[in-house]
Amino acid sequence: MSILPENLARYQKFLSFMLKYWNSDLLNETASNAMDEETARSFQDYEQTPEELVEDLKQMGPTYIKLGQLLSTRPDLLPDRYLEALSSLQDDLPTIPYAKVQEIIENELGIKISKSFNSFEEEPLASASIGQVHLAELRSGKTVAVKVQRPGIRKKFMDDLDTLEEMADLAVKHTEVGKKYGFNDVLAELRRIMLHELDYLREANNLVTLGINLKDYRRLIVPQPIPDYTTSRVLTMEYVKGKKITSVSPLKKTENDYLPLVDELIEAYLKQIVSDGFVHADPHPGNIHLLENEKIALMDLGMVAQFSKQMKEHLLRLLLGLSKNDGEEIADILLNMSDLTDHVTEKEFRREISIMVQESSNSTAKDMQTGKLLIQMNRSAAMNGIHLPVEVNILGKILLNMDQIIAFLAPEYDLREAVRKYMSKLLQNKMVNELKPEEIFSVLLDSKKLVENLPDRLDKITENLARNNFRLQIDAIDEKRFTDGFQKVANRITLGLIIAAMIMGAAMLMSVPSPFTIFGYPGLAIIFFMLAAVAGIYLSYTILFKDE
Template sequence: MSNTPEKIKNYYKFIHFMLKYWNSDLFRQSSAAAIDPELSDQDNDHNFDQSPDELVEDLKAMGPTYIKLGQLLSTRPDLLPDAYLKALANLQDNVSPVPFEEIKEIVEEELGTKISKAFNYFEEKPLASASIGQVHRAELLSGRPVAVKVQRPGIANKFMEDLETLDEMTALAVTHLETARTYAIDDVFAELRRILINELDYKKEAQNLITIKSNLKEYENIIIPEPVLDYSSTRVLTMDFVNGKKITSLSPLRRMENDYSGLVDELVDAYLQQIINDGFAHADPHPGNIKFTEDNKIALIDLGMVARFTPELQENLIELLLALSQSNGQKTARSLLKMSTLNENSQKHEFLKQVSDVIMESENSRAKDLQTGRILIQLNRLAVQNHIKLPVEINILGKILLNLDQIVAVLDPEFNLRAAIQENVHEIMRKKMLSELKPENFFSTLIETKNLIEHMPERMNKISENLANNEFKIKIDAIDEKRVTDGFQKVANRITLGLIIASMVVGAAMLMQVPSDFQIFGYPGLAMVFFLLAAVGAMVLSYVIIFRDENLHKKK
């Protein structure tokens, strides 16, 4: 829990940022698009008050938590125009390095020994410095070259303070603002919290490295650094050092001298394997997290952010990727609808038509057009416009493919990513089916079959006995019998009451012709009593029907 002065500072920083963008036409246009989806089509042609670069710089100035928030927003095409999504997707969090004395103190505290006793050498100048930690090159006593990632001092507390502020502000926004509820800001924040908490624990990243390295062991040209668990902790991660350069810095001459199409195909296959077969994928393959080695191999060096896909979702993603690779708009839309959440406002037919149009327009695209990931982002936007909620994993898949587009475009601009997806998906499906045919995968089925056979005679005897005694019953929960019965009873009661009121009016009219000493307002008293009772009953019945009827109330 942060202290009061720090909380006030955090609130001031957040409110100052929000006021700037709240009053901007970027926010107004996005808010209006949430109400009127047709306005979102104008976003890409509109010049907003704040440019994409300005938004990026403002988020950097806000601090590391908001940098991560910006990176997360890059997967939300329903919130911002394409130019802003692209700027946020490339948002890097390079910051000034921490003095080596502080780094040394953290390493020695976490490893429980002096740096000089754990390493032959430990370079003071970091290789890279980011918002959560910085990386130093070192060598173990065994001579093994390693990279040591060290968490910045106090960063965990800083993140938690910012998350506390965001949590409170998000709750207020969702409670009082329709726009915040439309955009599901609370879901965005929940995803940010999950990502940050995982990235703050280097033990989880070490386990991610081990898992993905094992899953991709068949890919000779894909390198995953192996962690050194004895030299790792929650705040220190030691792993193999990979010597290479940022993949986007590859020189044009080197690209001309080499054919990287095979390497690109292997990279695409490796990511499809993670998504479709393993259900555990590197979720942030942006160029800064991927190195190109001197021997023409690709290394994934930062696995703090991973995505998990359930078996059911994996099957749906197979259908989706195949439909995309075949440029089949109808199949693509139906695959998305199958895994979506719909409501009474969902416009399925419009969605089907719009998806088909998008797929047809991009049918002959190549890697240099950066289309595959962008298409998924467009489909996400179309889903939001048509009140269809896609699972968050579709956003993650869009981000993965968008980053892959950039890498593939550098290595082989003419690469046909769709054809590669189609070919590799079929091969991965074949491997998946073969793996599922292994004997160990039949054990659970055999146990269930055994239980079914054991209990079958007893159940059949019970069914035949109930049939013989005329006691066999089938219970269907499709209709609420009590609700239907209550409805009929309510109708019958109102009809009966209406007949009684009508009879009282008719009786009062007839009694008006009978002379009587008892009079009310100069009319026969008994007739007036019946008439007044009928009037009161009619007014009560009308009130109940108009103001208390459940169905009418819901329609209003």
């Protein structure tokens, strides 16, 4: 670790935060949870509230805010209330002076603001950790939103990440808790996310991709970028006038029926998850805006998730299981998509999943149970030696945010019924797509390859059979463990025979007179009795408490 003077402020900030939480009940509970200790208490109220933790992370700066958002996907470590608080963690930093904004834009675009825009508002519409947004009008008369990256923010993020990684390396190297937490993995994921969010060209591409994927949803809008006015530090996109979806007034909610809007929003996210595999991964209410024309705009695509074909299949089956409230099927799906440790307790996991599903089976949107249910399942998996893929965490976070939005707009909405309906529709579309000529052609090519190779492979098999070179390798049991077990049984029997012989010999020696006595009895016989007793007690202890 290179603790240089210019780094002291960062170390001091980090250490002051850790000193506050180091001996807290929250961290102790989390550490016990990570170590699977039997002494871990049930999650309850702690000295530091979720709101206080959120405020402390805000004070630490943008890197720690992003870290808090990332930790909101780790239900194996934190209680539900903290996960909810962290999942909605948003920053509110001082604005960048207009002179600096003008300098950044002109350097990036290579042209004066006055020549690029008819007008450019000096006061920002919004300000966040990475950048701030200004309203402007292009020479064509089109109104746009211009997102400008904060000066020096890349270096600040990288410096903070370097500090965190140095501390994480020490924790992983010297503590079991650090290894169990997977600190290095968390920070590697944070670095990947930050590098993506700092590249506005990538975000512009994300906007284009999502816009194409959701083009059939007339109530949803994805603001599109203006390529000629976009660089890695400046993102210019279509301006949509609206407000945070959870800030709609009660009167407006009474006057409008938002069920069709909610239906379309849910269907669009299901399509992203199980059909496209390209998902807006941060749909908190601040990134979902309700427009004046009663449409919804999906904002801020710096963070997206991409699911493989196999993962889409798993998530499709998982959502279907949730929609049917089938705990046994859900447990099967989660086990099939997970990595199992040597200490897995599958029976207990299945029991807990069934109980969770049963308890939440009649919930409505106002109960906000779907996202919480996945988070609880994730925690149960961690406690039972099951490592669920990170995509399940992402899905849980998305549904947690969806629950919040739906509960606000349509409290009685039945999300699981909607999932069941849309899953049937998507399955039908999926089957139709798989019957397209290109899909059939792909299958035919695979079949052609199999037919071409089959004669050669059959020839090799028959040739090996004729020469008696054909071998089958079967991994049925662990041979060493099997033979070790037999050896242990043989050792136990041998020791038992020796103990019995010593007792019998001692009994016979009791009748033989001897000048050497112990407690008035022949000394040699008593010694044999004592040795047999000690050996017998040791053998009984190892059989009862040590043997698997």
